[in-house]
Amino acid sequence: SEKREQLMQRVQMQMSERRFKHVLGVEETAIALAKKYGASPEKASIAALTHDYAKERPDDEFILVINRDGYDKELLNYGNAIWHGLVGADFVSRELGITDEEILSAIRLHTTGAAQMSLLDKIIYVADYIEPGRTFPGVKEARELALLDLDEAVAFETKHTLEHLLAQEQKIYPKTIETYNYWVAK
Template sequence: MEWRQMKSEVKKRLPEKRYEHVLRVVDMAERLADRHGISVKRAKKAALLHDVAKFMDREELRRIVIDYGEDESVLDFHHELWHAPAGAVIAREQFGIDDERILDAIRYHTTGRANMTSLEKVIYIADLVEEGRTFPGADTLRQYAQTATLEKGMLESVRHTVRFLLEKRAQVHPDSLACYNEHVQLVRETKE
């Protein structure tokens, strides 16, 4: 599918505000990909499609996760997590994306995981620090993510998310904790 068509198909599936967020994630992903020397084209596609399933019916999301063999462990966690694996399915089945690297970036954009590819990290970070984000500390994190190494940017991003969940007394998916633990280690090793 051509970029323009992909954009209009995504736009159709999202409320205006969410679509605008998606476009800002595309911008940020482009910048980060360029900075870290990974394929800008791939990053833009993953960013454009990352929230494609965000406004689908909750039961439909559950069904997609089960029927397409995605990791069902997300179903035991907040439904906010379900659109990521379901989004990877939609990207493949309805947008014809067959590049597993793009699909994984969509699949893990909310939880993160251990052993993420650079593309996965770029999408995770871009989603969190796109220019429209206004949570406390957003400006600092945005600046940091655009100047630090990918590992450090990822550590601060996943740390923000895990801390946010802890403060709400919400559950944290094990992939997010694995991602956090791994990055603490990675950043420590580069310091030594």
């Protein structure tokens, strides 16, 4: 649609060619999952196209917004990996005029997940992980799970992301632990 073309252009201007290709891969995957699981393909498309909109913003822009807009100051102890979705949704809302809370929630949660996730939240979280451009060990199993059971795919991704972060001794954002406790721990 004309609206999608415009949105694509606005997103493309914000990022490298490589990242834009990832975004289009997430869109294709999210639309397919939306059709399979009964979510809105239109909303899946918009959320996917915008999920990494703020990923290439400088840290000082995020820090300004975190300080200005009443975010928990604890967020300042993290970095772009956590900010680009959680705070990035505000850039999407303000700059692209996207007000749909289902879409903004999917953007906010796409990196960490959450205990409570809507169908669209799960679709974007999983599509980001399994889009055709991803090549890490385990992506094949994640793709297979996504076609069988979306919740199993959420659990798989959460477990493997956390393992990866621990192996690298990275700081774990509390929401990531919350997601693990809800979706993975027995």
